Amino acid sequence: MELEKLIELDKKHFIHPTSSIQQQQANGPKAIIKKGEGIYLTDKNDNVYIDAMSSLWNVNVGHGREELVEAAAEQMKKLAFSSTFSTFSNEPAILLAEKISSIAPKGLNAVFFTSGGSESNDTAIKLARHYWRIQDKPEKRKIIGLNRAYHGVAAASTSATGIPEFWSMAGKMMVDIYHADNPYGNGTVKAIQSLRSVIESEGPETVAAFIAEPIQGAGGVLIPPKDYFQEVRNLCDDYGILFIADEVITGFGRTGKWFGIENYGVTPDVISFAKGVSSGYIQLGGVIVSDQIHDVLKDKSSGTLFHGYTYSGHPTAAAVGLKNIEILEEEELVENSRAMGEVMLEGFNKLKEDLDIVGDVRAIGLLGAVELVEDPALNKRFSRDLQVAPKVIEALHQRGVICRAVTYEDTDIICFSPPLIINKKQIETMTEKLHDAIKEVRNGLSATLK
Incomplete structure (x- = not known):
């Protein structure tokens, strides 16, 4: 269809997620x-872009993988869909649950499937509450998350998210969810003190679980101190609280490990996942629970577990997930993520040396960020009305790079999570374009900064 007609139809009929409706109506x-291949996307005008965000942190094996298309088609020919309610099952779902258990941290061996990350985190929260309820502790239902966390946009996951902008649309829709300070600027000691304070003020006998991303993604790729999650684990153990690791972004090789929490030598009680499990080729997510939790569910549950989604254990989605993990293994993409992440961080550090508005830079695997500040030495932030990060994003778009800005609170952060298939030359091209984009914006700010 002609481009102008598509734009007209888009404006008339398509309400875009996490977008400005006014901007869409004004500009289309x-x-x-129209096309994806490797690390690249092509639009209807034949402009080619480096997909420096893996679209939404999720196209881990890159675009256009025929193997995944074939896996879906082959499964659809046999059994496209069949419900897994009432203990019905199918072979791909069984095999994917087994496979995920084999790569998960030791002791996590049972999987509940969903269609995506928001559903996964809602499921993790509901299972945590159910776990305590069936042990005659219904009062243990409170959930503690972190400020600047992002866990999704369903009822519980929106409430657990620690970014106030996501509450303004419809409010916090689930009660008994609280937030502690994150460690990404506060340090481990202050962050643990904050978490302990929330637990003790609410009463540990009322707290079901603590939920956190190993690296906060949408919050700005915020990487915690190395000892933070060990202290979290100790605190949860001391108070009898479950630890949920939200691995929706960080799972399946993104950080150079199968799961991001492995970077900290800690085993959670629950892992939520999505995104990289299918590289975005089909909607798929889930929750992995520890053997201890699974044993309690088996021993204490009576009657029906009244939780499930139409597409839980979807056979076609599971078949794609299996093939996706096979690609990650055969092409050693988890290791490539680690190695290329080091190259990416090296490039970011060169930006910091060369450009006077580049502040903190960071990366762990192929998950990284560049902060823009008016004065790096003083960590002086730009005025909000300057919108520096969005300007850089636009300059990158004009240079054929798609990535993401984070401007919550007083930050100007450019986030990166390219496909795990990316190579050294492609990373160098990406960082060169980033250098030129930041330099262009910096030059445009010269009069303001004087």
């Missing part, structure tokens, strides 16, 4: 993507 869609 930013780009209409």
Whole structure:
């Protein structure tokens, strides 16, 4: 269909997620993507972009993988869909649950499937509350998350999210969810003191679980101190609280490990996942629970577990997930994520040396960020009305790079999570374009900064 007609239809009929409706109506869609191949996306005008965000942190094996198309088609020919309610099952779901258990941290061996990350985190929260209820502790239902966390946009996951902008639309829709300070600037000691304070003020006998991302993604790729999660684990053990690791972004090789929490030598009680499990080729997510939790569910549950989604254990989605993990293993993409992440961080550090508005830079595997500040030495932030990070994003778009800005609170952060198949030359091209984009914006700010 002609581009102008598509733009007209988009404006008339398509309400975009996490987008400005006014901007869409004024300008139409930013780009209409028609093709993906490797790390690249092509739009209807034949502009080619480096997909420096893996679209939404999720296209881990890259675009256009015929193996995943074939896996879906082969499964659809046999059994496209069959419900797994009432103990019905199917072979791909069984095999994927087994496979995920084999790569998960030791002791986590049972999987509940969902269609995506928001559903996964809602499921993790509900299972945590159910776990305590069936042990005659219904009062243990409170959930503690972190400020700047992002856990999704369903009822519980929105409430657990620690970014106030996500509450303004419809409010916190689930009660008994609280937030502690994160460690990404506060340090481990202050962050643990904050968490302990919330636990003790609410009463540990009322707290079901603590939930956190190993690295806060949408909050700005915020990487915690190395000892933070060990202290979290100790605190949860001391108070009898479950620890949920939200691995929706960090799972399946993104950080150079199968799961991000492995970077900290800690085993959670529950892992929520999505995104990289299917590299975005089909909707798939889930929750992995510890053997101890599974044993309690088996021993104490009576009657029906009244939780499940139409597509839980979807056979086609599971078949794609299995093939996706096979690709990650055969092409050693988890290791490539680690190695190329080091290259990416090296490039970011060169930006910091060369450009006077580049502040903190960071990366763990192929998950990284560059902060822009008016004065790096003083960590002086730009005025909000300057919108520096969005300007850099636009300059990158013009240079053929798609990535993401985070401007919560007083930050100007550029986030990166390219596909795990990316190579050294492609990373160098990406960082060169980033250098030029930041330099262009910096030059445009010269009069303001004087």
